[in-house]
Amino acid sequence: MIELKNLSKSYYTDVLETVALNDISLKIGKGEFVSIMGPSGCGKSTLLNMIGLLDSPTRGHVSIKGVNLENQKENDLAKFRNENLGFIFQSFHLISDLSVIDNVELPLLYRGESAKERKRLSEEALEKVGLLNRKNHYPNQLSGGQRQRVAIARAIVGKPAVVMADEPTGNLDSVLGNEVMQLLLDLNEQEKVTVVMVTHDESMARKTHRVIRLYDGSLVN
Amino acid sequence: MIAHYFKLIWKRKGKNAFLFVQLIFVFWVVFAVFSYGISQYRYYASPLGFDWREVYRVQINFKTEDTAATRLMIKSLKHDLKAMPETDQVSYSVNVSPYLGNIWGNGNDNDGFVFNARYMYADEDYARVWKIPMKSGRFYTREDLNSKYTPVVVTQKFVDKFMKGKEPLGFKFHFTKEMETEIIGVAENFKFQGDFTEEDPFLFVPLADDATDLHQAINVRVKPGTGPEVEKKINDLVENATKNNDFSLVKVDITRKSTNSRTYIPLAAMFFLAIFLIINISMGLFGILRYNIARRIPEIGLRKAVGASTGAVRRQFTGEMLVLVVLAFVIAVIFAVQLPFITTLPIEKDAYFMGIGAGALLIFVLVYGCTLAPSQQAAMTLPAKALHEE
Incomplete structure (x- = not known):
């Protein structure tokens, strides 16, 4: 499903090169639930951004679903993300001026779906995360756990093959964190969605199929 | 997509209110200046029916x-x-x-x-x-x-x-x-x-x-x-x-210039007022948009992450602003079109309506122009970077 070959990412200033990722090669299978762990600043989020096509590598290749995504134009990458990837962020990234259902339907808006279809799919996604009754609420009327569930609904509304989750439980207490984790596990088990999750939490990582550990931008065997 | 822009504008109506009111006033001023200008130009362009050059006039009793x-x-x-x-x-x-x-x-x-x-x-x-x-x-x-x-x-x-x-x-x-x-x-x-x-x-x-x-x-x-x-x-x-x-002698050319200056001067004054307002609104729009974009960088990152193309992000900001301008235009026009029916205008009706059209066109072009650079800036934002900005 996902294949990284010799992936490196460096950031440059006038006098300094900072290596964020160093020669990463890995494969993630279809339907796999993988967690990425490591100390702060080791490159976990950078790696997730590379897999999620939100940033481009300095060297190396990324392919998803057999598509080599090297040298693709930005708009083509945007289309690929829209059709194949879902994102969940630690800080939820909900648009505060949009209602829950409007937040959830955002990926479908850029896919060009009709209003009727957007509504149907968004309600279906909200049903899955148990928030259909809150569809007309605004993010500031929800708890942290509910906000993250809305973000999960937004991530899955377009039925992506891969969901990228960047510390999805990082801003939640253990109870709410477990609820969110259970939703991701259900999504992976029931709908065979590949999930790549960055986490600091060992207990959450243990629930996934495989843990990838990073240290100073390199994979740790 | 317009419904999406409208939802955001409506939800941010408090933040947009000042700009909205300002746009309505600018529309009115520009309507007035354009109507008066068009009306005066049409008078000027219509034939005189005589030749004033080389004529002297003696006024005598x-x-x-x-x-x-x-x-x-x-x-x-x-x-x-x-x-x-x-x-x-x-x-x-x-x-x-x-x-x-x-x-x-x-x-x-x-x-x-x-x-x-x-x-x-x-x-x-x-x-x-x-x-x-x-x-x-x-x-x-x-x-x-x-x-x-x-x-x-x-x-x-x-x-x-x-x-x-x-x-x-x-x-x-x-x-x-x-x-x-x-x-x-x-x-x-x-x-x-x-x-x-x-x-x-x-x-x-x-x-x-x-x-x-x-x-x-x-x-x-x-x-x-x-x-x-x-x-x-x-x-x-x-x-x-x-x-x-006990008589006065003057070349008609001089009288003509003096008579015309009675139109040039207020026209120029109105023109400069309009220019001032237009510069003001342009700078305001530019500043507001830059501020909005700076404030909404994480949102831009999110939109790009979920599949918005650079064009879609650019249209998001130009679209929101144009919807706001259209709403201000509708309000301004609702009042403006009633004016000829409730009072006698000093200019012809068709010049007045042409002024509304020309003024509206100018404002739309201006607003679109002002939104282009900040919207392009938003469109070029890297999603990974934007998502990590607070």
Whole structure:
């Protein structure tokens, strides 16, 4: 499903090169639930951004679903993300001026779906995360756990093959964190969605199929 | 997508309120300036119906009884002025003449003919002095004065307004109770009140020799290329003939400039006010958009992450602003279009509506222009970087 070959990412200033990722090669299978762990600043989020096509590598290749995504134009990458990837962020990234259902339907808006279809799919996604009754609420009327569930609904509304989750439980207490984790596990088990999750939490990582550990931008065997 | 923009604008209505109100005011000011400007331009572009170049005008009050001697003096003064080598044509008229600012009006519905027009008394050489083009017929001559009916010349505007379906040449009507007139010529135009005025229906009525009190202006056309020294010669001639110096002599070009400045100055003032407002709104829009974009960088990152193309992000910001402008335009227009129906506008209705259209177009182009750079900046934001900004 996902294949990284010799992936490196460096950031440059006038006098300094900072290596964020160093020669990463890995494969993630279809339907796999993988967690990425490591100390702060080791490159976990950078790696997730590379897999999620939100940033481009300095060297190396990324392919998803057999598509080599090297040298693709930005708009083509945007289309690929829209059709194949879902994102969940630690800080939820909900648009505060949009209602829950409007937040959830955002990926479908850029896919060009009709209003009727957007509504149907968004309600279906909200049903899955148990928030259909809150569809007309605004993010500031929800708890942290509910906000993250809305973000999960937004991530899955377009039925992506891969969901990228960047510390999805990082801003939640253990109870709410477990609820969110259970939703991701259900999504992976029931709908065979590949999930790549960055986490600091060992207990959450243990629930996934495989843990990838990073240290100073390199994979740790 | 427009519904999506509208939702965001509605939810941010408190934040957008000041800009919205400002846009409405800008629309009104621009409507007013454009309407006035278009109206004035249309007046200016419409034909004058005479040629003011190389014409001098003496305004005089003979202050004498109508005696044979006065008549002779008036006649000989014209003869002497005409005899000057620099002179092309000379004519007497009342003080209703191009750029003087005086108007005489008359309306009469005797014989069932209803009219309401400006008019002047002028002698038979008036059309030659002012080079008034005739649409049909001819200007009156001295011989016409002996006919039963007083010969008059009307303008085409007079015909269009009061004589629909009637043949003007040969048409007889009572100009006053005592004066029965016959139209013998139709002048193309006579926009005598100034370049920036609306042309009124007009009549030229012959100036009788015995009406010495109506010989109030001497119009002198000099030959092309005549220098300003002719002014002294005219002055000396008039002074010698009338034995007084209670008159004014001016080249019509100067009066014209002075008359036109009464339009230029307020027009320029309005124009500068509009420019100031437009610069103000442009800077405001630019600043607001840059601020909005800076504030919404994580949102831009999210939109790009979920599949927004660079064009979609750019359209998000230009679209939101254009929806806001359309709403402000609708409110501004709702009030603006009612104005001609509740009050009398000093300009023509079609110029007013053209002004609304042109003003709206300007604002839309301006707003779109102001949103382009900040929207492009938003569109080029890298999603990974944007998502990590707070």
